[in-house]
Amino acid sequence: MASELRFIKYLFLVVVIAMALVLLLASCYYFNPYLPSDGSVVRPNLYDTSSRKCSGVSKWVVTTSGAITPPEAVHVILNSTEDWCVLVLGQVAGLEYDFSWTNSSTHVIYFPREALSLLPYKLATLTSLDIKNIGYLYAIANGARVVLDLEDGIVPIRVDHTYLPLQSVKREFPCPNLEEKEGGVIWNPYPHFGGVNMWPRGFPQSSSTQPDTTMGSTSCYPIIQQYLSQSHPDLDASYLMQNKIYEGFKSVAASPLVIPRGGFTPYNSLSTIHRYEALWSLLLPKTVHKRVADIWRSYIAQSLFYLIPDACLMYTPPAVTGHTTESPSYEDELPLYTNSSYVVNLLKYHLMSFDTFEEALLGIYELMYQSQILGKDDITVVKYWISDLKLVGYEFPKLPKKATLWTKNVHLCIMFNWGSTEYRTRQLLSYYMRFFDVITLFIEGEHAPHTYIPSHIQVFHVKTGSGFLQQRCVELCINQTAPNTVSHLYIADDMFINIAKMSHLSLSKIWFIPLSVHTFGVDSSFVGWYWWDKPLDGYTQYKRFVTVINGLPQEWKQVLIDKVGFPNCIHGHAVADIVHIPNAFAVQVTKVLNYIDSVTDIFCEIAVPLAVDIAQPIGREEMEEGNLWEQQRTDPGLVQRFIESLYYMHPLKTSTKFGADFWCRSMNNQLKLLA
Numbered sequence: 001m002a003s004e005l006r007f008i009k010y011l012f013l014v015v016v017i018a019m020a021l022v023l024l025l026a027s028c029y030y031f032n033p034y035l036p037s038d039g040s041v042v043r044p045n046l047y048d049t050s051s052r053k054c055s056g057v058s059k060w061v062v063t064t065s066g067a068i069t070p071p072e073a074v075h076v077i078l079n080s081t082e083d084w085c086v087l088v089l090g091q092v093a094g095l096e097y098d099f100s101w102t103n104s105s106t107h108v109i110y111f112p113r114e115a116l117s118l119l120p121y122k123l124a125t126l127t128s129l130d131i132k133n134i135g136y137l138y139a140i141a142n143g144a145r146v147v148l149d150l151e152d153g154i155v156p157i158r159v160d161h162t163y164l165p166l167q168s169v170k171r172e173f174p175c176p177n178l179e180e181k182e183g184g185v186i187w188n189p190y191p192h193f194g195g196v197n198m199w200p201r202g203f204p205q206s207s208s209t210q211p212d213t214t215m216g217s218t219s220c221y222p223i224i225q226q227y228l229s230q231s232h233p234d235l236d237a238s239y240l241m242q243n244k245i246y247e248g249f250k251s252v253a254a255s256p257l258v259i260p261r262g263g264f265t266p267y268n269s270l271s272t273i274h275r276y277e278a279l280w281s282l283l284l285p286k287t288v289h290k291r292v293a294d295i296w297r298s299y300i301a302q303s304l305f306y307l308i309p310d311a312c313l314m315y316t317p318p319a320v321t322g323h324t325t326e327s328p329s330y331e332d333e334l335p336l337y338t339n340s341s342y343v344v345n346l347l348k349y350h351l352m353s354f355d356t357f358e359e360a361l362l363g364i365y366e367l368m369y370q371s372q373i374l375g376k377d378d379i380t381v382v383k384y385w386i387s388d389l390k391l392v393g394y395e396f397p398k399l400p401k402k403a404t405l406w407t408k409n410v411h412l413c414i415m416f417n418w419g420s421t422e423y424r425t426r427q428l429l430s431y432y433m434r435f436f437d438v439i440t441l442f443i444e445g446e447h448a449p450h451t452y453i454p455s456h457i458q459v460f461h462v463k464t465g466s467g468f469l470q471q472r473c474v475e476l477c478i479n480q481t482a483p484n485t486v487s488h489l490y491i492a493d494d495m496f497i498n499i500a501k502m503s504h505l506s507l508s509k510i511w512f513i514p515l516s517v518h519t520f521g522v523d524s525s526f527v528g529w530y531w532w533d534k535p536l537d538g539y540t541q542y543k544r545f546v547t548v549i550n551g552l553p554q555e556w557k558q559v560l561i562d563k564v565g566f567p568n569c570i571h572g573h574a575v576a577d578i579v580h581i582p583n584a585f586a587v588q589v590t591k592v593l594n595y596i597d598s599v600t601d602i603f604c605e606i607a608v609p610l611a612v613d614i615a616q617p618i619g620r621e622e623m624e625e626g627n628l629w630e631q632q633r634t635d636p637g638l639v640q641r642f643i644e645s646l647y648y649m650h651p652l653k654t655s656t657k658f659g660a661d662f663w664c665r666s667m668n669n670q671l672k673l674l675a
Contacts, residue, residue, distance in 0.1 A: 194250030287375025
């Protein structure tokens with residue numbers, strides 16, 4: 001009996017303690033001044049529980065302070081305009097900040113460092129995170145639609161009778177005529193504003209620091225706006241080591257400059273406007289130094305601009321002054337010197353598939369981690385960031401609905417006759433992956449594995465004699481199967497295909513180029529043509545051709561007799577660099593190519609048309625010839641006409657500036673047209 005009483009007494013004690021703990025936790029949650037008072041709006045700070053500060057203000061400044069008194073920028077902004085709410089984050093935990101005066105201001109909110117971890121965000125649970133990330137979330141949660149990311153020590157100055165000028169509408173702006181080149185598309189904006197021989201921190205060391213020779217214009221909407229600093233431009237340590245004295249920007253009255261979508265230039269966290277469409281891009285990575293984090297952030301943002309209609313980055317004439325207390329260090333910035341060019345190339349031609357903008361953002365961070373640019377912790381950071389943004393009600397940009405194109409169920413095969421660099425392969429795939437779900441690459445000869453190519457893309461290394469025997473690749477192409485694939489489109493890498501125009505062709509038929517097909521008598525004397533002399537002399541090719549013809553099975557000969565005119569004539573050559581084979585004809589084409597390969601090596605522009613003639617001698621889709629020869633290939637007007645009016649244009653070599661410029665611009669136009 002006594003033991004039962006003791007048990008009941010202990011049980012009662014446990015219940016009482018448990019209830020006390022529950023009440024304590026509940027009270028902590030209920031009275032926490034940093035949690036939402038109404039389930040949606042976070043209370044501003046320790047000293048203000050009215051939840052009325054910055055009510056209805058859509059433009060916010062997020063800045064930090066390492067001193068006991070407010071930054072000078074706070075006074076300047078408050079004295080010059082009431083359009084902005086200023087959120088100040090204390091950098092040093094435990095420091096006694098004299099910010100009590102903010103109680104009387106309805107446009108200033110202050111958070112001590114130790115209070116940030118109490119905010120109801122997943123990011124607030126992480127350590128060693130730039131506290132600005134928490135500030136961005138708080139601003140967005142409380143209605144920010146424009147955020148000025150401002151570093152401690154940077155102060156706005158008056159420009160045209162106003163502070164913090166904003167470009168609020170889509171209109172025509174000056175922009176550089178960017179060029180496609182190895183290492184991506186990068187431009188130095190400083191010379192435009194009179195910053196002679198200067199370059200922004202994070203600008204690739206391998207790129208020219210001089211301005212482009214030509215300027216153009218573009219109509220766009222600046223979703224990110226970088227304010228230049230007049231007295232202390234953002235320069236890297238390598239510049240300061242080479243130049244002890246610098247004069248700043250001489251052309252302070254220069255027009256704003258935009259970097260169009262597809263281009264890259266670094267921007268920093270010193271004084272940068274982010275509009276609502278770009279608030280997702282505010283996140284500062286955790287695993288790199290602060291002097292590197294904002295630059296990687298800028299490149300990540302620009303890599304996704306193509307998903308936002310009319311988006312662009314703007315550089316404005318100097319609108320701030322001052323400098324941060326942190327001195328540039330070559331060691332801290334070392335990743336910028338060694339990796340900037342690689343990062344631009346990596347992000348310009350990223351190879352990802354995604355259905356939502358959030359997936360695209362996460363995918364870019366995963367790519368940066370896989371490429372050893374960011375650390376693994378940044379994957380957790382960006383996942384928390386995405387989750388927190390959704391929690392506070394932020395709406396990510398909506399991706400346009402994917403049009404149902406004929407390419408969806410077509411297997412694309414690309415042949416690289418002369419091998420390929422990582423840059424060119426990424427360049428081609430970054431466009432083709434937006435149209436085709438199933439892609440196979442054929443690369444001449446034996447090469448090292450292409451580890452940067454996504455695992456779902458197959459790569460074959462085939463000996464084709466620099467493309468002269470590429471029927472081997474055609475055969476491999478049409479024998480690759482994938483769910484829902486209805487046909488196979490085989491093309492050379494140096495070709496532009498007009499995807500919009502091809503939508504009129506039937507996927508149930510072979511596509512070929514009959515206008516380039518020459519005929520000759522099998523029993524007559526050989527005439528031949530230029531390409532037959534490569535890699536063998538023309539007469540040897542002819543003899544091999546006759547051997548192949550004489551050994552054809554009778555049923556195939558009968559097809560040629562009935563439909564083509566054999567034996568007096570036969571298709572002697574055609575463009576083998578592009579051919580479309582439906583599944584219904586794949587088996588027959590394979591049989592013919594297998595037979596040819598078993599007899600002898602013969603030029604692809606004999607082998608492929610012969611296989612096509614036998615598989616579908618009539619009823620094919622006939623494409624106009626889109627080949628240009630010699631001087632025609634560098635005639636801009638002719639190239640443009642071919643690209644716009646024909647099914648394909650060949651060759652258009654992306655290994656040259658001329659070819660890459662036309663190819664990328666034309667593919668971009670197709671993306672807009674078919675979006």
